[in-house]
Amino acid sequence: MWFKPVFYAFVLVLAWSATVLPAAASEGGADHPLVDRHPEAEIDSYSKQGYVEYRQLVGPLGVREGCCDIEEENTPLNRIQGELTRIVYSVPKRLSALELFESHRQSLESASYEILFQCVDSACGEFRDYQMLNGELNVVYGLSYLAARSADGSTHVALAFVPESSSSDSWEYAVDVAESRPLVNRIRVLAPERSVSTPESAPEPLESDVAGSSDHPLFPRHPSASIHHYSSADFEQFRQLLGPIHGKGCCELDLEKTRSTTAEGKLTRILYRLPAAVTRREIMDSYQQSLNDSGYEILFQCEDDACGEYLQFDLLDSEVDPVTGFHYIAAASADGRIRLSIAFPEPNSDAYNEFGLSVLEERDMQNRITVLSPDALKKALDDTGKAVLGGIFFEHDSAALMPSSDQALEQVAAMMERHPELKIYVVGHTDNRGELDYNRELSERRAQAVADRLIGAFNIAQRRLEGFGVASLAPQSTNASEDGQAKNRRVELVAQ
Known part of the structure; x- marks a missing residue:
């Protein structure tokens, strides 16, 4: 066989009863109780997730087309749902990947684990893509890999040995232990007929x-x-x-x-x-x-x-x-x-x-917005140079006008028909949530949508309307409260 049995005094023992803790575990990390480490290994990273879908490689990695995930159709995988413990160890350069590989393989077999897949470098397929299965590893120069399963099928183990460049003083190997277990659902959802005011x-x-x-x-x-x-x-x-x-x-x-x-x-x-x-x-x-x-x-x-x-x-x-x-x-x-x-x-x-x-x-809207009449709009423009256009509604985070806005736009169109010399700027305003550049662009699109609706649906000449957006630069109220933010999200008419 391509791996010769190698025996060392430091053989790593994997057994159901193993409970030895490391002498120098990294903060917040510890060996998995089923898989002991090499005596000279130190924990680089440790994570434990209570319920996850783990993908265990059980065949060569296929060639991928995209940038960000493996090619699953051409890659044999086991999917295990349950608890995942992932530990990355660092070992001195003088320890070989073959040494650790054989030690773990023999220990797995002695504990009655079934070896599902083993490979070295090109036999692993597109081995550099393995880091898409284990994001803690940087697989560049080579990969030795071993996948195993317990006799009862409840525990899956994957070991990946990743040698570094010749200039490095150490290299890493990772141990993944996935233990099948059912979901413990801790999220409650109450039935729809339950009163939301309970x-x-x-x-x-x-x-x-x-x-x-x-x-x-x-x-x-x-x-x-x-x-x-x-x-x-x-x-x-x-x-x-x-x-x-x-x-x-x-x-x-x-x-x-x-x-x-x-x-x-x-x-x-x-x-x-x-x-x-x-x-x-x-x-x-x-x-x-x-x-x-x-x-x-x-x-x-x-x-x-x-x-x-x-x-x-x-x-x-x-x-x-x-x-x-x-x-x-x-x-x-x-x-x-x-x-x-x-x-x-x-x-x-x-x-x-x-x-x-x-x-x-x-629920139906309780309308608390007053739509100004044509005369009231003109008076506001004459008195202050601007008029807040109530009753304008857009789809969420969009410049799409809702049909209910037409009631207010009818009043604007009537005012402009009565005063044919009047030209106005339509100015969009937002609250200060989000990025300023995005809000400026959104406020301008909304202002232009109002102008376009007046031109297209109410036959107002295009030369009499122009849309601008100023985002949150001219607030009407404080942005520190929901009520103030609502007041700042508005459309104004400004006399040219």
């Missing part, structure tokens, strides 16, 4: 939560979660994604190709933060199970590339910013009265995870 259904806010925040009463949090961002509006439009995302360039969704639905009512958005050990798989599987158990219908769910151009999801919810991966669930009550989206981007921090929950409770 006080006992919402837990008390935590000290770590942002001020003024709370859970939605129908959707209590995971016990380890804290609220990092919170917003609630009594009446807002909510666009719920129901299919893969298609974008138009960098800053706009292609709504003709992107399947979605819109609803209006009370909208609550919560961004939760979790410890790194609580994984994306645990949260999303828990929500899916709890939603089904409580009578909600799953309308759409996707993961990573199946979500389409998921980097554009922040156009639907600016608090969720996917970068390297994405998992999404859309659901609704049977009567459609309650709609929710759960969005979990791939973590971009080793310290914590974040996910967004959006809940829309359909």
Whole structure:
């Protein structure tokens, strides 16, 4: 065989009863109780995740087409759901990969583990891509790999030995131990018919939560979660994604190709933060199970590339910013009265995870906005040089005018017909949330949308209208409160 048995006095023992702890474990890390380390090894990194889907390589890595993941169709993989412990060790250069490989292989076999796959360098296929399965490793110069499974199939072990360049004084090897276990669901979802005003259904806010925040009463949090961002509006439009995302360039969704639905009512958005050990798989599987158990219908769910151009999801919810991966669930009550989206981007921090929950409770708007008459608009322009145009509504984070805006635009058109000499600037304003450059561009698109609607639908001459956006540079109120932010999101008419 291509590996000759090698025996050393320091043979690493792998046994079900192994409990030896290292003498020099790194802070927060320890050997897995089933896999002891070489006596000269030191822990470089350690992570333990309570519930995750682990991909164990059991054949050569296939050639990939993209940049960011392995080619799964051509790569044999075992998928194990359960607890994953991942440890990266550093060892002196004088210890060979063959030495450690053979020691672990013999120990696995002596503990009745089944060897599923073993390889060295080119026999591993596209071995440099292994770091896409274990992001802690930098696989450049070579790879020795060993995959095994316990006799009862409950525990899977993968060992990857990665020698460094000849100039390095040490090299690394990684131990992954995946232990199959069922999901422990710690997320509650209350049935849609439960009154959302029931006080006992919402837990008390935590000290770590942002001020003024709370859970939605129908959707209590995971016990380890804290609220990092919170917003609630009594009446807002909510666009719920129901299919893969298609974008138009960098800053706009292609709504003709992107399947979605819109609803209006009370909208609550919560961004939760979790410890790194609580994984994306645990949260999303828990929500899916709890939603089904409580009578909600799953309308759409996707993961990573199946979500389409998921980097554009922040156009639907600016608090969720996917970068390297994405998992999404859309659901609704049977009567459609309650709609929710759960969005979990791939973590971009080793310290914590974040996910967004959006809940829309359909209801009719209680109109508290006064639409000024043509004479009142003209008087405001004469007295102050400007008039706030009430009754203008846009889709969320978009320049698309809602049909209910036409009532206010009719009054503007009537004023301009009565005063044919009048020319006006249409000026868009935003609150100060988000980047200034983006808000300036959004406010200008919204202002121009109002001008275009007056020109196209109400026959106002184009030379009499011009749109500008000033973002948050001319606030009408403080941006420190939700009420002040709402006042600052407005469209004004300014006399030229």
